[in-house]
Amino acid sequence: MAVLKVAILISGRGSNMQALIDAAHQPGYPAKIVCVISNLAEAEGLTKASKNNIPIAIVNHRDFKNRELFEHELDKRLKDFGAELICLAGFMRLLTPWFVERWRDKLINIHPSLLPSYPGLDTHKRAIAEGVKFAGCTVHFVRAEMDHGPIIIQAAVPVYPDDSEETLAARVLKIEHRIYPDTVLAIAEGRVNVYQERVFIADSVPPRESSINPI
Numbered sequence: 001m002a003v004l005k006v007a008i009l010i011s012g013r014g015s016n017m018q019a020l021i022d023a024a025h026q027p028g029y030p031a032k033i034v035c036v037i038s039n040l041a042e043a044e045g046l047t048k049a050s051k052n053n054i055p056i057a058i059v060n061h062r063d064f065k066n067r068e069l070f071e072h073e074l075d076k077r078l079k080d081f082g083a084e085l086i087c088l089a090g091f092m093r094l095l096t097p098w099f100v101e102r103w104r105d106k107l108i109n110i111h112p113s114l115l116p117s118y119p120g121l122d123t124h125k126r127a128i129a130e131g132v133k134f135a136g137c138t139v140h141f142v143r144a145e146m147d148h149g150p151i152i153i154q155a156a157v158p159v160y161p162d163d164s165e166e167t168l169a170a171r172v173l174k175i176e177h178r179i180y181p182d183t184v185l186a187i188a189e190g191r192v193n194v195y196q197e198r199v200f201i202a203d204s205v206p207p208r209e210s211s212i213n214p215i
Contacts, residue, residue, distance in 0.1 A: 004188035007083035009091040014045020016089040023181030030188040035081040119147030
């Protein structure tokens with residue numbers, strides 16, 4: 001089986017990035033991290049990536065007149081590294097429809113809620129305020145609308161009566177570190193298919209009339 005070439009985009013500490021790197025170091029894992037790219041030179045994750053001998057690059061959005069120019073340079077760097085799948089891991093930039101469509105079904109994100117509930121920021125604060133009994137995280141294919149797109153994998157944790165934002169976030173982060181590598185594994189093994197904006201994970205193929213090829 002060919003090894004899937006994965007690029008990770010970050011803006012901060014790279015917690016989920018490290019989980020993906022650790023998974024890629026496991027024998028037989030069918031994906032390789034070919035680069036870590038940040039829009040911020042001060043992102044802590046760049047240092048972590050370098051320590052793991054992962055090539056890094058900085059594409060500072062402030063160096064470009066608009067988002068389109070920034071994304072064209074980002075796209076060029078990704079192609080130069082031979083990326084086949086992009087993992088957003090705390091990348092704090094909204095991507096334009098041009099970029100999203102260019103990497104359609106090859107661009108995934110992890111979000112700290114059970115989407116479609118609580119897109120955007122302050123997910124744990126909002127969940128606690130509304131008294132939900134379960135929270136969690138979602139890995140999904142990226143679409144132009146923020147925190148939208150076909151859901152690939154989700155995982156849930158209980159919300160306890162005495163939870164704070166910090167305690168709930170820590171509990172959710174643990175399962176983020178599990179399901180993000182699991183998602184990349186499933187994609188690399190060719191078990192993930194998108195049909196009519198729904199994801200199917202199995203050894204089977206989508207219905208015959210689907211025009212979407214397996215990733």
